[in-house]
Structure formats: structure tokens, C-alpha cells
Amino acid sequence: MKINLNDFFTEAEWNKVMSFSENRETPFQLILSDVIRQKYQELREHLPYAKIYYAVKSNPAPEVITLLNELGSHFDVASIYELRKLLSLGVAPERLSCGNTIKKTNHIREFYESGVRLFVTDSEADLRNVAQAAPGAKIFVRILTEGVLTADWPLSRKFGCQPDMAFDLLVLSKKLGLEPYGISFHVGSQQRDIAAWDAAIAKVKYIFDWVKEEDIKLKCINMGGGFPAHYLEKTNDLETYSREITRYLQEDFEDELPEIIIEPGRSLVADSGVLVSEVVLIARKSRTALERWVYTDVGKFNGLMETLNESIKYPIYTTKNGLEEKTILAGPTCDSVDTLYEIHQYELPLNLAAGDRLYWLSTGAYTSSYSAVEFNGFPPLKTYVI
Numbered sequence: 001m002k003i004n005l006n007d008f009f010t011e012a013e014w015n016k017v018m019s020f021s022e023n024r025e026t027p028f029q030l031i032l033s034d035v036i037r038q039k040y041q042e043l044r045e046h047l048p049y050a051k052i053y054y055a056v057k058s059n060p061a062p063e064v065i066t067l068l069n070e071l072g073s074h075f076d077v078a079s080i081y082e083l084r085k086l087l088s089l090g091v092a093p094e095r096l097s098c099g100n101t102i103k104k105t106n107h108i109r110e111f112y113e114s115g116v117r118l119f120v121t122d123s124e125a126d127l128r129n130v131a132q133a134a135p136g137a138k139i140f141v142r143i144l145t146e147g148v149l150t151a152d153w154p155l156s157r158k159f160g161c162q163p164d165m166a167f168d169l170l171v172l173s174k175k176l177g178l179e180p181y182g183i184s185f186h187v188g189s190q191q192r193d194i195a196a197w198d199a200a201i202a203k204v205k206y207i208f209d210w211v212k213e214e215d216i217k218l219k220c221i222n223m224g225g226g227f228p229a230h231y232l233e234k235t236n237d238l239e240t241y242s243r244e245i246t247r248y249l250q251e252d253f254e255d256e257l258p259e260i261i262i263e264p265g266r267s268l269v270a271d272s273g274v275l276v277s278e279v280v281l282i283a284r285k286s287r288t289a290l291e292r293w294v295y296t297d298v299g300k301f302n303g304l305m306e307t308l309n310e311s312i313k314y315p316i317y318t319t320k321n322g323l324e325e326k327t328i329l330a331g332p333t334c335d336s337v338d339t340l341y342e343i344h345q346y347e348l349p350l351n352l353a354a355g356d357r358l359y360w361l362s363t364g365a366y367t368s369s370y371s372a373v374e375f376n377g378f379p380p381l382k383t384y385v386i
């Protein structure tokens with residue numbers, strides 16, 4: 001089951017990882033900024049008509065934000081804390097949108113007073129708060145989407161509303177002196193079924209037409225994230241996603257294509273990251289057990305949150321070779337939730353030993369930002385960007 005490194009990194013990139021990691025205490029996350037640069041250019045190339053708003057939550061490292069800012073990216077911001085960070089790094093407020101539908105009124109005000117004019121909502125109460133604290137702002141209404149079963153990290157149900165509510169909110173936003181600007185959606189993160197965009201775009205088109213009855217002309221579709229990173233579970237490549245999504249847009253909107261926004265997080269940064277860890281302990285639970293427990297110095301609380309329900313299956317690399325056997329992987333803390341993979345059959349070499357390194361690939365997104373402050377005293381995951 002040994003993975004092929006060439007599927008993930010060039011030889012030069014891997015050499016960089018190895019030489020940086022040597023003699024450095026684990027665990028840590030290493031980000032190769034060239035990979036992010038390359039992913040950004042790929043997105044620009046395949047979806048040239050789309051404005052990119054990087055979803056900051058996926059990896060808020062200052063170096064990552066600065067790099068994307070230099071590349072011309074916009075940013076999808078979830079909280080005033082991310083907002084303050086971005087502003088302190090010199091990102092212009094015109095490049096930001098407030099994408100969280102759940103926010104306090106005084107936080108909305110801070111966004112507005114900082115110069116942010118794009119807000120996403122999905123409820124009447126939030127919309128009224130926006131009208132009060134951000135007068136005249138541009139409003140996206142977020143709709144519910146399907147595709148829960150085919151996304152490895154679904155974001156549905158908690159966010160978005162049905163088309164009838166979207167209609168009401170757009171009409172109300174106009175009454176409240178806001179600018180009804182567009183519809184947003186998110187088909188679920190690491191969405192492996194491209195048809196999820198087809199269904200969502202068709203809904204958007206329906207709402208665009210419906211609100212014309214109220215003299216509202218929407219200008220923009222915010223298609224969120226959902227684009228793939230390279231994990232064990234197979235996906236199509238970005239080119240295929242882009243081609244299909246472009247076709248859906250053209251079919252529904254023909255030559256009246258509105259402004260298009262995308263908010264990639266995972267697909268921009270995941271593949272740039274390697275989580276370098278060390279085996280702490282290897283144990284068997286009985287004399288005759290056919291499987292080993294391998295405990296590593298990374299776990300759910302310092303980077304591997306998305307192993308919850310074994311949702312994301314990271315490619316794991318070891319320099320050890322030889323006969324392999326089924327392994328249950330677990331983290332270092334005193335909580336049994338901190339078991340990483342028990343159902344999915346990872347196989348690792350029998351000669352793997354305590355002190356050996358395990359390299360978790362495609363871990364640039366949703367790892368360091370999920371790391372706990374001090375569960376069991378373990379510090380948050382360190383990030384290095386090279």
C-alpha cells in the first residue's frame with residue numbers, strides 16, 4: 001500500500017521537505033509556498049472568469065495570506081479576528097467579503113467600519129442586523145445545496161436557506177436599503193460529485209429569474225469551495241471540474257453570465273502541506289492480535305481533526321520498506337476520540353519502529369487551524385512556510 005511520492009511532489013520539492021525536516025523536532029506542518037502559487041495559477045487558468053476569494057480558515061498562516069495577497073487573491077473572511085489579521089498584513093478591505101452567516105451585530109459593524117461591503121446571509125434576523133450595522137452593503141443570500149453524501153466534509157444544513165426564503169430575504173434586503181447582489185452556495189468540501197454544482201447552479205438561475213418580478217437584478221454567483229485536494233479517495237482533476245462547471249453555467253445563463261466568485265480553501269492549500277510526525281509507540285492488544293496500534297505524535301487535537309469519522313484519508317509516507325500489516329493509527333493524547341483510523345485499512349511496514357517518521361501528505365488545509373491550544377498540555381501544531 002506504499003504510496004508513490006511522485007504522485008504528490010516533484011523530486012526537487014520532496015528534497016526540500018526532507019532537508020528542512022532533518023533534525024527538526026516533530027510534530028510540525030511544512031508548507032511549500034511554490035505549490036500554493038501553482039494551484040492559484042491553475043485555478044486562474046481553468047476558471048479565468050472567476051474572482052478568487054481564498055477561504056482563510058483553511059490555512060491562516062501569515063505567509064500564506066501574504067503570498068495569496070501578492071498573487072492578487074481576494075479573501076473570504078469568517079470572523080473579526082481573521083479580519084484584523086488580514087488588515088494587519090496589509091490586505092485591502094475592498095478585497096474582503098464577510099462569508100459567515102452567523103455573526104454578532106457589533107462584529108458586522110467592525111467589518112463595515114473597516115471597509116468591507118460584501119456580506120453573506122441566510123436568515124431574516126442576520127439580514128436585519130446587517131442592515132443596521134452595515135447600511136447599503138451588498139448582500140449575498142446563501143442557499144442550501146444537496147451533495148452531502150458525496151462530499152467528504154459536508155457543510156450543508158447548518159448554512160443556507162431554501163429558495164422561497166432566499167426570495168424573501170432578497171426582497172427584504174432591498175426594502176432595508178441594502179443592495180441585493182447575488183446568490184452564494186457551497187456544495188460541500190472535497191465534493192467528489194461534480195454534478196452537485198449542476199443542481200446548485202440550476203437553483204441559482206431559478207432565483208435570479210424569480211426576483212426579476214420584484215425588479216431585482218442580481219449580479220453575482222458565489223460558488224464557494226468544494227474543489228478537490230489530493231487524498232487517498234480518488235477525484236477528478238481541476239480541469240475536469242472547471243470544464244463541467246463552466247458548461248453548467250453556460251447552459252443556464254447562456255450569454256448573460258453574471259459575475260462569478262469562487263472561495264477555494266482546500267484545493268488551494270491542502271496539497272502544499274506535509275505534516276511531519278514521529279511514531280511514539282507501537283503496541284499489540286493481545287498475544288495473537290493481527291494488527292498493531294501505532295501511536296504518533298500528531299492526532300485529532302494537533303492537526304488531524306478531519307480524521308473525524310475517518311472523513312479525510314490522508315496519504316501517509318514512510319521511508320521504511322518491506323512486508324506490511326494492518327495498522328490502527330492513533331494520536332498521543334489521553335482521549336479515545338484521538339484514534340485516527342481504525343476502519344480504514346492503513347498498512348504500514350512491519351519493521352516500523354518508535355522514533356521513525358511518518359509524513360502525512362496533502363495536509364496544508366484544515367490542520368493547523370484546527371489545532372487545540374493545550375489539550376493534555378500538547379502545544380498547537382507549528383507551521384513553517386518555505
Ligand SMILES: *Cc1c(COP(=O)(O)O)cnc(C)c1O
Nearest residue numbers: 055099189225226263264265266
Ligand atoms: C469553508 C468555506 C469555504 C472553503 O471551502 P473548501 O471546500 O475548503 O474550498 C468557502 N466558502 C465558505 C463560505 C466556507 O465556509
